[in-house]
Amino acid sequence: xxxxxxxxxxxxxxxxxxxxxxxxxxxxxxxxxxxxxxxxxxxxxxxxxxxxxxxxxxxxxxxxxxxxxxxxxxxxxxxxxxxxxxxxxxxxxxxxxxxxxxxxxxxxxxxxxxxxxxxxxxxxxxxxxxxxxxxxxxxxxxxxxxxxxxxxxxxxxxxxxxxxxxxxxxxxxxxxxxxxxxxxxxxxxxxxxxxxxxxxxxxxxxxxxxxxxxxxxxxxxxxxxxxxx
Numbered sequence: 001x002x003x004x005x006x007x008x009x010x011x012x013x014x015x016x017x018x019x020x021x022x023x024x025x026x027x028x029x030x031x032x033x034x035x036x037x038x039x040x041x042x043x044x045x046x047x048x049x050x051x052x053x054x055x056x057x058x059x060x061x062x063x064x065x066x067x068x069x070x071x072x073x074x075x076x077x078x079x080x081x082x083x084x085x086x087x088x089x090x091x092x093x094x095x096x097x098x099x100x101x102x103x104x105x106x107x108x109x110x111x112x113x114x115x116x117x118x119x120x121x122x123x124x125x126x127x128x129x130x131x132x133x134x135x136x137x138x139x140x141x142x143x144x145x146x147x148x149x150x151x152x153x154x155x156x157x158x159x160x161x162x163x164x165x166x167x168x169x170x171x172x173x174x175x176x177x178x179x180x181x182x183x184x185x186x187x188x189x190x191x192x193x194x195x196x197x198x199x200x201x202x203x204x205x206x207x208x209x210x211x212x213x214x215x216x217x218x219x220x221x222x223x224x225x226x227x228x229x
Contacts, residue, residue, distance in 0.1 A: 002026040012085035020064035028060035031100035035110025041069040053214035083117035105130035119152035128156040136168040147176035162192030
């Protein structure tokens with residue numbers, strides 16, 4: 001496998017530039033723009049491992065910093081700022097990988113901001129959204145409010161969720177996705193938490209969960225591509 005890793009900088013909005021990493025296999029069959037969660041940037045081990053795993057499966061990825069993370073701040077950007085950064089990242093991926101079918105998504109906060117951006121105005125060229133740990137509600141505060149905008153998303157969506165995710169009650173999540181019909185696909189990893197970590201007594205491992213999650217994401221994206229082509 002030949003994969004080119006490119007470090008780049010692009011304008012996230014009219015005032016701020018952010019860093020990004022592009023992992024591009026020689027013959028990318030698809031490309032995923034992946035936004036990080038609220039507490040860790042694009043170099044987080046989970047996101048780095050996911051990007052590398054996708055590259056081994058011939059899927060390119062572009063991961064990037066939100067402006068607040070670029071500046072070393074702890075408070076996440078407003079939705080408007082975060083969504084603008086996502087749109088800029090999608091444009092970068094489309095420019096650099098013009099022949100690769102494009103997807104977008106993210107971990108937790110990054111995934112929710114991506115879905116909100118798509119709901120507000122479709123991200124150009126994006127064929128589907130991939131969420132790792134969609135944060136349906138704050139921990140200890142079950143609610144469906146954060147799912148309301150998903151009804152406005154008209155592209156296929158893949159929800160990769162831990163069965164022990166404190167930010168997504170399994171029953172509520174299934175209820176939220178039921179109304180989306182075949183636009184939503186849910187894959188639950190029963191032993192995993194919001195960070196896709198497992199207990200030592202689970203009979204599996206963090207690495208096994210990540211491998212299965214990456215397999216699922218890659219297969220789903222390629223299936224979406226095949227339905228369109």
